[in-house]
Amino acid sequence: MCPEKLGQLDPVIHSRIRLAVLSVLISVKEASFNYLKETIRTTDGNLSANLSKLEEAGYISIKKVFKKKKPLTTCSITEKGRKAFSKYLKVLESYVSFKK
Amino acid sequence: MNDLQAKDDIQFIQEMIERTRKITAGSWMFFLVWGIVAILGVAGMYVLEIFEKYSWIWLNWGVFVGIGVVFSIVYGKKIERLIGARTYAYITTGHLCFACGMAFCLVGFVFPALNLYSYGLIAVLISVIAGILVFTMGGIYEWNLLKWCGVIWWLGALGMVFIHENYRALLFIPLMIIGYIMPALVLRSMYRKERD
Numbered sequence: 001m002c003p004e005k006l007g008q009l010d011p012v013i014h015s016r017i018r019l020a021v022l023s024v025l026i027s028v029k030e031a032s033f034n035y036l037k038e039t040i041r042t043t044d045g046n047l048s049a050n051l052s053k054l055e056e057a058g059y060i061s062i063k064k065v066f067k068k069k070k071p072l073t074t075c076s077i078t079e080k081g082r083k084a085f086s087k088y089l090k091v092l093e094s095y096v097s098f099k100k
Numbered sequence: 101m102n103d104l105q106a107k108d109d110i111q112f113i114q115e116m117i118e119r120t121r122k123i124t125a126g127s128w129m130f131f132l133v134w135g136i137v138a139i140l141g142v143a144g145m146y147v148l149e150i151f152e153k154y155s156w157i158w159l160n161w162g163v164f165v166g167i168g169v170v171f172s173i174v175y176g177k178k179i180e181r182l183i184g185a186r187t188y189a190y191i192t193t194g195h196l197c198f199a200c201g202m203a204f205c206l207v208g209f210v211f212p213a214l215n216l217y218s219y220g221l222i223a224v225l226i227s228v229i230a231g232i233l234v235f236t237m238g239g240i241y242e243w244n245l246l247k248w249c250g251v252i253w254w255l256g257a258l259g260m261v262f263i264h265e266n267y268r269a270l271l272f273i274p275l276m277i278i279g280y281i282m283p284a285l286v287l288r289s290m291y292r293k294e295r296d
Binding site for chain 1: 107117120184
């Protein structure tokens with residue numbers, strides 16, 4: 001694949017935090033907001049803003065429930081998100097192998 | 101984006117995925133509790149044999165296995181809440197433990213009760229299943245120490261064949277210490293180091 005294909009990199013995923021969120025969610029069934037925050041090592045505000053962008057794109061679904069009167073936000077990757085992540089990874093990998 | 105950035109991104113994705121595969125806080129407690137429960141079960145069984153209370157041996161195991169199962173369910177729920185995620189590694193481990201638990205019950209209780217084989221064979225078969233459980237967990241979490249513990253279980257099973265069947269289950273105690281309690285203590289110190 002030629003390097004020009006890198007222009008096809010999904011702009012929604014092409015951000016460190018959003019890439020990290022999808023990388024984590026691809027290997028878990030669901031994850032709480034706090035788990036994502038601790039695993040990615042980011043701040044509440046930053047994570048929240050990036051989660052919203054991923055949700056708007058339909059890449060993740062966010063569920064908000066109350067457990068013992070405490071709010072609990074859980075996120076999971078959607079099928080659309082899974083496909084987009086896989087495509088993103090393929091573009092990256094083909095670029096690296098092209099350079100070899 | 102250049103070549104370096106593309107490689108860096110791939111490495112970053114790998115690192116994020118790796119973080120979700122770490123053996124998580126509190127996992128050591130399962131090993132420790134099941135190790136202690138099994139050692140107490142074996143000790144109880146031998147005490148009952150000394151006093152010739154053979155019919156109580158089933159009750160002895162029933163009580164200790166029951167304690168282990170109740171603990172695993174309650175503590176498992178607590179750990180799930182504490183971690184805040186259901187990783188595929190965690191889900192797979194849960195299924196593996198359930199499957200091996202069922203195999204333990206069939207091999208240790210049901211089949212001998214149906215006179216399919218002699219009681220002396222129970223310890224050998226249980227050790228083989230324990231080896232599968234520990235080795236596979238080592239594979240899921242990419243932890244070589246656990247894989248070696250699985251191998252030790254299999255070697256123990258082989259060693260049991262050469263011991264008189266009345267004493268086979270006694271070999272459980274060193275196997276439990278090496279194959280369950282030792283990894284539990286290593287896990288605990290790893291978790292504490294990570295936390296600090």
